[in-house]
Amino acid sequence: MARYMSFADGLDWYVSSLCESGQCIKVAKHGEFVVIGNTNKPEGPFEEFTQDEWRQFIAGAKLGDFDGIA
Numbered sequence: 001m002a003r004y005m006s007f008a009d010g011l012d013w014y015v016s017s018l019c020e021s022g023q024c025i026k027v028a029k030h031g032e033f034v035v036i037g038n039t040n041k042p043e044g045p046f047e048e049f050t051q052d053e054w055r056q057f058i059a060g061a062k063l064g065d066f067d068g069i070a
Contacts, residue, residue, distance in 0.1 A: 015039060 011028035024039045034054040037046045049057070060066060 011035065013037075 011030060013026040013028045015024050015026050019039070022039060026037050026039050028035045028037075030048065032051060033048045034051060035046050035048050037044060
């Protein structure tokens with residue numbers, strides 16, 4: 001996992017359609033990696049994950065593995 005303080009513009013960011021507060025996670029593909037950031041902090045920081053790490057996280061979220069966190 002890499003951590004970046006800023007990212008060049010030009011990434012196609014995705015935000016959940018359920019995001020109503022404006023305080024949400026944004027996700028973009030950057031080469032072979034998935035980058036996440038905070039919609040309230042366009043300057044970063046950002047976290048980068050492999051596609052395999054991202055797929056495993058999404059699978060766990062769908063199974064409810066993280067439901068007790070928030």
